[in-house]
Amino acid sequence: MFQYQESIAYDDIPVLPMEELARSVIERCRRSWRVVAFFGVPGREGTELVCILADASSRLLDAVRAVPGKRFESLTPLCPQVHLFEREICETWGVQPVGHPWLKPVRFRPQEGGNRALRPGPAETAYYRVDGPEVHEVAVGPVHAGVIEPGHFRFQCYGENVMHLEIQLGFQHRDVEHLILHSKDNLVLPLMENIAGDTAIGHSTAYCTLVERLCNVQPTRRAHRIRRLALELERLANHTRDLGAIGGDTGFLPTSAWNGRITGDFLNITSELCGSRFGRNLLCPGGVKWDVDSMLGEALAKRVRAAFRDARGSVDVMLESSSVLARLTGTGVVSFEDARALGLVGMAARACGLDTDDRMDWPLSALEQGPLKKHMRTSGDVLARTLIRSDELNDSAASAEADLHFLAATSGEEGCRTPMPSALPAGRLAVAMVEGWRGEICHVGITGKDGRWRAYKVVDPSFHNWSGLAMALRDEQISDFPLCNKSFNLSYCGHDL
Amino acid sequence: MDLRLYLAHFVLALVLAPLPLGIIAKVKALFAGRHGKPLLQPYYDIIKLLRKGEVIGEGTTWVFLAGPVIAMASAVAALALLPLGGVSSPFAFQGDFILCAYLLGMGRFATVLAALDTGSPFEGMGASREALFGAIAEPVLFLVFLALIGTASSLGEGALSLSALFNGFPVTAWMHGRPELVLLIFVMGVLLLLENCRIPVDDPTTHLELTMIHEVMVLDHSGPNMAFILYGSAVKLWIFSTLLIGLVIPPLPFPAQAAASLAGTACIACLVGVVESVMARLRMHVVPALVGLAGSVAAFVLILTLVR
Structure with missing residues (x-):
């Protein structure tokens, strides 16, 4: 076990027999531990499986590994939260989880000239199917009516009721993890910012934090504050847009129209920080590239306040409309038990009553928490996910404004970029967990003997949460799918990597 | 003279x-803080579509092509049965309300x-919904007709045609101690929103096929x-607006009633725009409850007219 801010030597991770690893993971997941990443690393005696476990109550991480050979006994029947990790391991490393209840491709497409049977393209797979008179199947996508990313959804319907929804993604697969290992150093950060375009700051924060933990470099408090400011601005923009989109899907015109404009206000504030509306090129390992001077800080604080006032008013109009509340209440419920078993993260998990928020559970810095609080709901429906967004708007705006005032007042007292060593230390592992606006972004990096990446694992919150959406649709009306989908608003490219 | 006047109104x-x-689109745009598309956009759309080519699915038959034509033709035929601008329809006959209702039904059937x-x-899903909502809306429409007919017969007028029932008669009846007919305005309002697929029943601007x-x-x-199809649904909206106006406008001298009904149609469009701007859509399984509410109000009016 190790502290989450530290890196450990990769060779110190105990190599357990596979049964031992499975027992340890299953046993700890029954208590307060969670699997944050489970992936393969090429080793001398074949693929090593590394599992990173986290316990928020003691703020401890643990890493275990095993060398299972060609197959291993699947953990999924006893520990459902690893189901997608195991499917991923199977198709990436060819190690088969025997007894996996639903072994299907996650995202693969054939390599050039590869065997299509061994590596099928995205969504080329058998689908779960309900048979019977009056049961019908509706397939949506991967090409959609709106301008959104590709994903394939299959509904097994009985009349208007959905008995089962199956989600097949993978159309956006770019092999990001492979690219990270084999890119030039100056291309890695832009790659991170493009894992999920709407979470550029979240993913770049995770990457920078990971590199700093490996190199044992601590950025200045000012750098941490600018990072937190950027992360909250990203949250503000995305929550505002999502609340508008939820209004749009219920047919509630005013909020839908206004929030589109207000989202732009928040994005423009981010662009004043670094020149990109999505926060690209702001962070770098060791700190941030652009400081905030006192004039900019005060001006942006005013703009945050104004944009927040508009957003608050617009969202309140929606939340005070009884017709909207009637539409949202009780729609797309995910139970606490399902959310915990599937390992949901972030806002979707908090809407089901799960006590998880990486900003408080795994703080990135020693800065005071300020106005940021954990917001939880217990109903697990679309309304809960809407209200959590609405509550977080208040906190994020207050936090961003306070940080801007502080940065303006202390301008010039401290630098915001700490020099980094030229190479990564050899043979070490570190973990970075960042609460992006969707939820926990987890990056795990392992360096090789040459000080280059030996393995790099990215877990976007969407990776966990897509199965939450599938659960939300059980016994739900098919006409409520777009609304449920918007209430999760998951990333396709973050999942597909 | 009447025939020529009616034809003028019909055209x-x-x-x-x-x-x-x-008008609806313009009102919604104003609520959203936008300029919105031009008032005449539906005309531009129809003209543009008429000049375009057509893509016809390989698996379709003549039924697919006949649907829009039948729907539009039946809507125009139904319109011809209504009293327009205070002039009775030359096609009016005793019991023409049944023909009118089933002309609309035929259009729906063809679609x-x-x-x-x-x-x-997707289309099968939509067809199933349309058929369901059509089936539950139909009895409500007939309850409205029956309530009016009941009132007419108890007031000693044997009116059985749309031209007699919706030509200022309801307002005269309120004045003669039949205030319950006011409730029919609500019922017709719900039917207008339902039959024309407006919020809170359906969202005509959504891009989400599943909803x-x-x-x-x-x-x-x-x-x-x-x-x-666009034109047919426009005519259908006009039909329901005319029916609704027939419940509120008293019999007036010639030019006044024609002007009042045109103004009324515009007002209804504005109201629909306002409803769409300030309300969310209902969950789909709640829609039958809304229609049921309208139906029970209509039944209540019918009972009141019968027990007098």
Whole structure:
């Protein structure tokens, strides 16, 4: 076990027999531990499986590994939260989880000239199917009516009721993890910012934090504050847009129209920080590239306040409309038990009553928490996910404004970029967990003997949460799918990597 | 003279029919803080579509092509049975309300068949919804007719045609101690929103196929056939506006009543725009409850007229 801010030597991770690893993971997941990443690393005696476990109550991480050979006994029947990790391991490393209840491709497409049977393209797979008179199947996508990313959804319907929804993604697969290992150093950060375009700051924060933990470099408090400011601005923009989109899907015109404009206000504030509306090129390992001077800080604080006032008013109009509340209440419920078993993260998990928020559970810095609080709901429906967004708007705006005032007042007292060593230390592992606006972004990096990446694992919150959406649709009306989908608003490219 | 006047009104209605759609869009745009598209956009759309080519799915038959034409023709025929601008229809006869209701029903039937003909799961879903909502809306419409007929017969007028029932008669009846007819305005309002697929029943502007009712049935149509569909639904909105106006406008001298009904149609379009701007859509399984509410109000009015 190790502290989450530290890196450990990769060779110190105990190599357990596979049964031992499975027992340890299953046993700890029954208590307060969670699997944050489970992936393969090429080793001398074949693929090593590394599992990173986290316990928020003691703020401890643990890493275990095993060398299972060609197959291993699947953990999924006893520990459902690893189901997608195991499917991923199977198709990436060819190690088969025997007894996996639903072994299907996650995202693969054939390599050039590869065997299509061994590596099928995205969504080329058998689908779960309900048979019977009056049961019908509706397939949506991967090409959609709106301008959104590709994903394939299959509904097994009985009349208007959905008995089962199956989600097949993978159309956006770019092999990001492979690219990270084999890119030039100056291309890695832009790659991170493009894992999920709407979470550029979240993913770049995770990457920078990971590199700093490996190199044992601590950025200045000012750098941490600018990072937190950027992360909250990203949250503000995305929550505002999502609340508008939820209004749009219920047919509630005013909020839908206004929030589109207000989202732009928040994005423009981010662009004043670094020149990109999505926060690209702001962070770098060791700190941030652009400081905030006192004039900019005060001006942006005013703009945050104004944009927040508009957003608050617009969202309140929606939340005070009884017709909207009637539409949202009780729609797309995910139970606490399902959310915990599937390992949901972030806002979707908090809407089901799960006590998880990486900003408080795994703080990135020693800065005071300020106005940021954990917001939880217990109903697990679309309304809960809407209200959590609405509550977080208040906190994020207050936090961003306070940080801007502080940065303006202390301008010039401290630098915001700490020099980094030229190479990564050899043979070490570190973990970075960042609460992006969707939820926990987890990056795990392992360096090789040459000080280059030996393995790099990215877990976007969407990776966990897509199965939450599938659960939300059980016994739900098919006409409520777009609304449920918007209430999760998951990333396709973050999942597909 | 009456015939010529009626024809003039009829042509005017056919020409103005797409205008309310433009008014609704304009009102919604104002609520959203936008300039919105031009008031005449529905006309531009129809003209544009008429000049376009058409894509017809390989699996479809003549049913697919007949749907829009039948729907539009039956809507125009139904309009011809209504009293327009205070002038009785020359086609009026005792019991023509049944023909009117089933002309609309025929249009719906043709649209549903055309949707099923495509074989698309989306369109099948939309067809099933349209058929369900059509089936529950029909008895409510007849309850409204029956309540009016009941009132008319108890007031000693044997009116059994739309031209007699919706030509200022309801307002005269309120004045003669039949205030319960006011409730029918609410019922007709709900029917107008339901039959024309407006919020809170359906969202005509959504792009989400899974939530659509009417729009999803016409996804495969394009070009001139799409123009027929657009125009047919515009005429249908005009029909329901005329019925609703018939409940509120008293019998007036000639030019006044014609002007009042045109103004009324515009007002209704504005109201629909306001409703769409300030309300969210209902969950789909709640829609039957809304229609049920309208139906029970209509039944209540019918009972009141009968027990007098």
